[in-house]
Amino acid sequence: MNFALIGAAGYIAPRHMQAIKEMGHALVAAYDINDSVGIIDSISTECAFFTEFESFMEHAWWLRRQRGRGIDYWVVCSPNHLHSAHITAGLYLGCDVICEKPLVSTPAQLDELRSIEQETGHRVYSIMQLRHHPAIHELRDKVMHEQRNGRYEVELTYVTVRGPWYLASWKGDPRKSFGVMAEIGIHFFDMLHVIFGGLESQALHYHDEHKAAGYLEYEKARVRWFLSIDAEDLPERASGQSSTFRSIACDGEEFEFSSGFNDLHTVSYREILAGRGFGIEAVRHCLETVHGLSLDTPALPREGEAHPRLS
Template structure:
């Protein structure tokens, strides 16, 4: 049976994947909202959906639907990171289940509050952890699970360069984005802890506005990680090819290639949520605690086992 959806943050780039997932799973987008008023993209998926610029009007429409006995079933949330917690509360209290982009929230304490509201309302919060559905990542997890207590050495390097606009937007504000480790690293940290187990030790070597690096001791892995928004950190061959993004994960020296295969992962995510197999608050906790610690801990500098790129 078709489900009824609402979407908050409809103008964000990631919202397009959510609209497509709603469409491809055979469901309907009833209403959407965003402060940005250029919303032509919605015409490709749900041209009949109601659209609101002011959240107050969107909230009234949601109330009217609920009072008329025709509420939405799900609210999808694609807003800036710092808005997630309040928008999740709004959705739950309006009697809807939630599908929220990562990071689900910025602060671990928000997870506890949302867990209580889940109990009060009987509704569920689902988060988008699409790397857990990537076939290469699934194969790696299967291999690690079969390896028993074997330990692995992992290097994570991710650079996604940004222009000056970035630091004038909410993304450049620690309180709104959670900082660089949260904003660009949360899905990698979720992936690593999902595969290799919980955090046993968390060392921060560098934490700046445009880059961060550290060391993680997980149950089954020793992880050196480096994240950057700075184009000067790109490898020479990437710069020569005009690449603005560089991604590398090695496990015991072998490259894990997963640059492709992302096209349909939001749709797969929606299919699993609709079947009752989504990832919830507890699934998101490990990576949220990890990144919260990273931004609130004084970096130790170049001590111990740090990422090779820091030598430069």
Template sequence: MKNFALIGAAGYIAPRHLKAIKETNNQLIAALDKFDSVGILDSYFPNADFFVEFERFDRHIEKLKRAGVSLDYVSICTPNYLHDAHIRMALRRGADAICEKPLVLNPWNVDALKDIEKESGQKIHTILQLRLHPSIIALKNKVAAEHKKEKYEVDLTYITSRGKWYDVSWKGDESKSGGIATNIGVHFYDMLSWIFGDVQENIVHVREKNKAAGYLEFKNARVRWFLSIDENDLPEFIKEKEQRTFRSITIDAQELEFSAGFTDLHTKSYEQILKGNGFGLEDSEKSINIVHDIRNLTISAAGVKHPFLNKQI
């Protein structure tokens, strides 16, 4: 049984980590969040010590270490811009870090973490759960087996409506979240690069506060992508169903069905990490580079545009 601490216990994603820690038969000994709405802990680890101040949490971890209680892992579910600092804290305390994506916001942060990882002897793991989804694994194997000479034609569309709260929260602040492409798109970019290889071209057609679109060319695919949190971008047939989310990936005009199979992917991620097979810094680099470039590239009219940019939604 390994000892875990959790930073960001009141967040949206925290319950998936709590469930994963529990289902892999490990123990949460301490949790931290500036907000105290963490009754979810009662469902998993009611005896975990809880703190609302980082300093007292850090002091508690130090005291446990001196008392001979080892901290094996720190799970990090905090806002994106804090990941780097919280990873460093975990490694300083002699624990491995398990961090939600994006691992960091900028490519140079990865280089610095590589040095700290070597100095500490600890490991940094990231949650790239789409790589463990059965449909995505099947697609990767299919692409590898086909040895297709022509590039695959891919359309990625993800619209997940968000209310007014979004702009007020840290997610609406690009300096904290990395913007829309980072916040809701980074796991898709990781999936695409994992399946289709290195990026050869990155063009941004739209980059607004609530939506972004562009063109990515990988070694084995041409990808037109569109991401939005604006409900007005939803297709009419989705609006008619009174649904607020639309997700679609087509490959050579064939829809990739992966709507099911998400419920246990964090647990699967933890199982692999505990076996020594987790995804590390190198695995995160491609998607971090992609979203950094999307955030900083000049808007261009070049490249093939996503269908949603060429018609009235």
């Protein structure tokens, strides 16, 4: 099948290129405003490339008119605030769309995309690779099969270090990335919902450009959470070996998923192409959680609700 990719010079594009290659498909067109895209040769030396969106679209329409050469999948890895515009362009072009997280920033935009899906007959899928992580499957299965009274006590610590480039890029601009909770936290808000059910209450205790923390109460769990991209927040046992520490302690039993995270794009692609991708309704819950938290003003934690890193 033919793939086109928006955001070819970005941080995450190489994982999409690798997934397309490993699945045996062709990258036929790519676009980025930045021209540092030599990485494209790792997948194809014949892929058309554009630095202007209009020229890229013209080429995509032209491909569509060539019998058998149209684009099947439209991949969106652009800055988050452009996702909905780029997804819309792909759907109207007659493609199914694979988009990086967060799919969009508001529930209203999700409704808009659902209407466009209905109108065009094409689908959009979000990359939520943490759902494919074996440690998360293990915890999900444990919670699913265990009979218990009362909620699990959960402590979630999610540190994934990013250097100064992060804040200098669009990711550091909350108007473009929607902040660290949307850009990085979205993964674990999604995971918590998949494992522990519906969200019943939320509190935000801290939020700045590097980190956030709070308390969430799900049907099956009370969750104290802490998120950071600051190296200072790496625990002793992680520093030196790794720039990530992703851990969820459930009633004191720890499930660590610091490693293995970066290899899950190909799994995500395999699932999407097999008809098991995560569409609009699958990501609605986590987008609503992030949207709700982004409207909150941080407040002091109540008794028993603070993550230990906050004290």
